[in-house]
Amino acid sequence: MPKKLLLSIVLILIVLNIVTLLLWKKSENITLENTEKTITRKDTVATIGKDRITYEQWMEGLRNSYGKMELKKLINHSIVHQLANESNIKIDRKIIDRELANIMTTQGVLTNKEREAAEKKWHADIVYRYELEALLAKDYARIPEKEVRAYYEQYANQYNFPESAQLSHIVLDNMEIAEQVHDELEQGASFPLLALEFSNDADTKTNGGYMGYIDVSSIHLPASYKEEIEKIKENTYSSPISLGTEAAIIYLHRHISEISFTYEEIAPYIQNELALKKQGQTLDAAPLWDAFEVDWVYE
Missing domain, CATH: 3.10.50.40 (Chitinase A; domain 3)
Known part of the structure; x- marks a missing residue:
């Protein structure tokens, strides 16, 4: 088969795949949050008298209002997670469970499905927070062990979760x-x-x-x-x-169930907390962006 003809067929197949993907994306079903209802991207999401609001209008409004903020959040999470992996930073499962328990006690009654969905999001946010704290604290001088232990003895109960x-x-x-x-x-x-x-x-x-x-x-x-x-x-x-x-x-x-920590288990996290507090450093991922070439649509 001639080379030009082969290339033409390949290009046609690529174009067909792209068109198919776009058409599929346009018609795929979307399950609305906290409901069993599904809609497609072409559907109307609200009717007000003779007016109607489409899914695309709704999404455009969200992009205009929160698009930059949400994209920046996703970039922050990616940067922090990658740097944490490179630095072999691991967050203890007990820390995550304690934070999940604390958040859960602020909620009302949730179904198992609602709880699983919520915990998945909370889990990601908790890991991000502690990884970010550890990454930022790396650049500061370590707090003397004596100060860390004194802080623990004063505030030990705040690190535990009661049954x-x-x-x-x-x-x-x-x-x-x-x-x-x-x-x-x-x-x-x-x-x-x-x-x-x-x-x-x-x-x-x-x-x-x-x-x-x-x-x-x-x-x-x-x-x-x-x-x-x-x-x-x-x-x-x-x-x-x-x-x-x-x-x-x-x-x-x-x-x-109760979640409690020994001094040895919680000391690394107190160390990070005190190091940032001493420097007046907030939990902001902006200083970490320089570690990557970030190319995004807003800048």
Whole structure:
């Protein structure tokens, strides 16, 4: 086959592949965040009377408003991750788990799917933060071990995470009523609706009995609740619990175990933290850009 003809065929195939890819990109399904709904890039995302807003208009608005900021964030993450790998910087899994636990306690009730998606994003942000801190601290003089240990002894508790439980409860007049409410739960009744209808706890009943995350060692958590937390699984409710003159049923949404550190485990992170604090250095990746030739559309 003549060489020119072969090249022509190759070019035609390349063009066809590019066109196919563009057409596929135009029509691929997109799952909207926090919903089961899917749309294509050609779809309308909102209708207001006779007006409509298309997906492309929506995306263009996002690009104009947040495009540079989001792209810069992605570049920062890439730079930091590459430099951390080159410097063999590893973030301890316990550090990541503690940060995830701290963030989780600020959230409401999440489904498993929502939690997995959120934790994936949080995980990336946590690793980025600690890698960046370690990279920036490398250029500064080490803090004397005596100062690091003194800081640890003063603030040791802030580096640990206490065993915590995300709870809802229904507080009732007595065990007899609690048994009746428990029977309704067994028959498939909604825990939040039963809390709204029957609970004596005015602070939580209007929110379906939701108590939030509670330190299991807290003196404000009844001892009988602590015992039940150890018995039941996540996303299940307890049998009726005696509270003296009253009774209760608890629902365990999430149980997070204690995470604690020895001085040796946490000292490297305190070292970085103190080094940056002493220099007045903020967690900004800008000084690291010089390590790469960054070519991006905004500059």
